[in-house]
Amino acid sequence: MSMTPEQFSKANSELRNKSPLEIVRWAIALSHARAIVSTNFRPYEAVILHLCVQVQPDIPVLWVDHGYNRPATYHHAEQLRRLLKLNLKAYQPKITAAHRDAIFGSVPTTDDEEGLKQFSALMKLEPFQRGMKELAPTVWITALRQVQNPNRAGLDIVSEDKNFATLKVSPVFYWSDAEMEAYLEQHNLPNEWDYFDPAKADEKRECGLHANWGGSAAKAARV
Numbered sequence: 001m002s003m004t005p006e007q008f009s010k011a012n013s014e015l016r017n018k019s020p021l022e023i024v025r026w027a028i029a030l031s032h033a034r035a036i037v038s039t040n041f042r043p044y045e046a047v048i049l050h051l052c053v054q055v056q057p058d059i060p061v062l063w064v065d066h067g068y069n070r071p072a073t074y075h076h077a078e079q080l081r082r083l084l085k086l087n088l089k090a091y092q093p094k095i096t097a098a099h100r101d102a103i104f105g106s107v108p109t110t111d112d113e114e115g116l117k118q119f120s121a122l123m124k125l126e127p128f129q130r131g132m133k134e135l136a137p138t139v140w141i142t143a144l145r146q147v148q149n150p151n152r153a154g155l156d157i158v159s160e161d162k163n164f165a166t167l168k169v170s171p172v173f174y175w176s177d178a179e180m181e182a183y184l185e186q187h188n189l190p191n192e193w194d195y196f197d198p199a200k201a202d203e204k205r206e207c208g209l210h211a212n213w214g215g216s217a218a219k220a221a222r223v
Contacts, residue, residue, distance in 0.1 A: 003160065003167065012156045016174070023157060023171035024051045024141065028059070030167070031139035036060045036089075038128075038142055040197065041069070041077040044180040046189040047172060048143040049084055058087045059141075062131045065090050066123040067097030068107065068198045076192035083190070089135060091127040107198040120199035132164045144170040147177070 003011070015023050028035045037052045037059055039045045052059050063077070081088050093100075100123065101107075108115030132140075140161060161168040172180065184191055 003158075008156075008158055008160070011158045015157045020047075020051055020171035020175070021054065023169065024055050027139050027141055027167075027169040027171070028052075028055050031137065034137050035139040035141060036062050036135050036137040038062045038140065040064070040195075041073050041080065041192065042143075042195040042197070043191055043193055044177075044184070045143055046080055046084075046191065047180050047183050048141065049080060049086065050183075050187055050189055051171060052141060053084050053086070057085065060135050060137075061086045061088045062128070062135060063088060063090050064124050064127045064131065065092050066127070066199065067092065068123070070194050070196060072192055072194035076190065076195075079190055089131060091131040093123045093127050095122065097123075116199065124199045129164065132166070137166055140164065140166045140168050142168055142170045144168075144173060145175060145180075146173055 015026065018026070035056065037048060039049060039061055040063065049061065052061075069077075077088075080086060095103075100119075104118075108119055110116070144155065146155070155170070155173070157170055157173045159168050159170075183189070
């Protein structure tokens with residue numbers, strides 16, 4: 001699904017003052033029954049998942065389980081799967097965490113940018129790309145927020161994702177942490193703070209899903 005720059009500008013202008021639930025309704029209607037939502041079960045992910053299942057209870061939920069999540073995150077994922085009756089589509093890398101560590105060593109740190117990109121391509125981007133190819137969405141709903149890191153300042157509620165050839169819609173893009181907290185409290189939803197993404201290593205980096213280099217890195221990943 002493609003839009004002209006003028007259409008993107010118009011859509012973002014019109015959606016700017018809509019509620020996240022209204023934005024989700026708009027996105028799912030636009031998708032012609034081919035919307036998905038992605039998650040990594042990080043803090044506040046219950047918000048976007050709850051919003052989506054209110055509009056489409058069986059919406060596919062794409063999750064890359066790279067094998068490096070902490071126990072609390074796996075418990076949180078299972079809790080939300082049961083609570084929201086998620087239509088969870090889990091994708092794993094073609095290589096296990098133990099196998100990767102044996103061949104390449106421990107997870108790279110922030111001072112090894114190339115190592116982090118290789119890790120991300122192998123353990124996160126390749127399975128995500130595989131999932132996107134199989135699910136073939138026209139609209140990809142995300143929990144991206146502008147406040148998360150500086151790389152997202154140039155994005156908006158609706159954007160074109162060239163890595164995965166889809167329309168990306170981020171209904172809570174302009175929400176603050178306080179607004180996310182209030183939503184969780186209002187709907188009695190759980191949260192999880194022990195999350196860590198080894199593909200990012202810190203919150204100021206991008207793992208590649210929402211960065212220009214991600215598409216080519218995923219295609220180059222080989223096991």
